[in-house]
Amino acid sequence: MAMAAQRQGGWWLLILPAFLLMTAFYVTPILQVLAISFTEPQPGLQNYERLFTSESVQRVIVTTLRICTITTVLALLLGYVLSYKIALADERARRWWILAVLVPLWISVLVRAFAWVTLLRRQGLVNETLMGAGLIQEPLALVWNEFGIIVGMVHYMVPYAVLPMLASMREIDPRLLAAARGLGAPRGTVFFRVFLPLSLPGLIAAGVLVFIFSLGFYITPAILGGGKTLMVAEWIGLQILDLIRWGLGTMMATMLVVTILVTLAIFSRVVNLRRVFGSGA
Template identity: 45%
Template sequence: MSGGRAPNRSRRWAAEAGYILPLVVVMCAIFVLPIALMLARSLFDPQPTLEYYRQLVESSVYLRVLMRTMKIALITTGVCIVLGYVLAYWMRGLSPKGQLIAATLVVLPFWISILVRTYAWIVILGNDGIVNRTLLDIGLVGVPVAFLYNELGVIIGTTNVLLPFLVLPLFAAMLKIDDRLMDAAASLGASRVTIFARVFFPLSVPALAAGAILVFILTFGFYITPAVLGGGRVPMVANALDTLINQFARWELAAALSGVLLVVTLAAFALSRVVGGRASIA
């Protein structure tokens, strides 16, 4: 019997490998190979070297760009966490029809170009925009408020673009939380605050961590919104890469900066896995 099972198992594994192998080849060709070539360009000249990474560390310009990018990414992620969690929790409490309408409104921005949505903020927040005209008309300010071409404008625009990436998976995870768990806690005398803090919130943390890390990674490599709403005054990593490649042709230095971006992304992903794992265990 065991001798007959082994060939069948081997054939099944071979068949599964035949299905998976083309996908592995495509993934390696599209994703792994370009990243490997990029890292190789930053580490070989043609001998192994860390010269380009040393230049990044010793240059105050690139350090400021990295720190500014990290700052904006963290603030944007924090704002998205607060707004996204409140919005997803509110959507969960709606009727099925209300949930469908709310989810449609959250998805609706995906149908509009990011460039169009970014330029729309100039109309809203510009010196002659809707917000400033309103503030001036009601007398709250005497001169237009500088919402744009600074870090505040970049954070506002980036939050607007990336908020759905946190809300949608978090809302889907919240819908899967069994209401009977809250009912059981209530039957044992727990208050609504205790039920939320000890039952509901811990169950939603893995999805929250996954959404937060997605927002952080996308913000860290964002280009369009910082370029438009920053007006060239708020350079981030993606903008620095564009300058190094298209203006200065410093491919090796750009590859080293991309390597730093990759390391930060992997570290953030690992942190989210740890947070999500601990929350699941708890």
């Protein structure tokens, strides 16, 4: 027992430098942000009072939650179909599919956002094509609104949705699917009674991951929203950098952190979070 305790102590020493580094450069600034939200412009809870009184604060929160929810649902749908296809593909095809999913991850989020702008703007490829084909008379408003933000965010999030779901689907023994068919289940029943329930942990994990990621999105909404549709991160930037209202900005930042922690806490009871962040079970 003593030996084991000693060995445990030894392990902790090994991560001490990393722990100190994290405390100094990560935890401390966050605590400072938390502190500012209670002290600027004068000590008290008046920044948090705005959550209940200010319509503009509430609008930003509602917009953010709505965009994040829609993004999560769409990214999960697209990601699920992709993962299903990849999980059931043969080994060679699977490698190519995974590469195709991962390549967008290596391209800067800035480049991707501007690429969407060129595609979706009034004289962009999509509008020009539709007008050329005579399907529409007036260009559609595809960008600098919520629609544009959601397109960009879904595009960014699909790989993050695919990876946990694919991991969970690949753990499903293909013999279970064969067994279900052999026992008389048509393909649809095999999917809904066997495949879907078994892939559910991955689906939930991907949902949590995508939702949390979306909450703090900055560049994509800033470019594709064109400043008209504000999400939380951009609003915080606006408060702190342009309006120099540190108190309000840090209040919202704190709310963001709290929301993320609460979401994680709820889902850690439902699924194994280690799976979400890629650690082996």
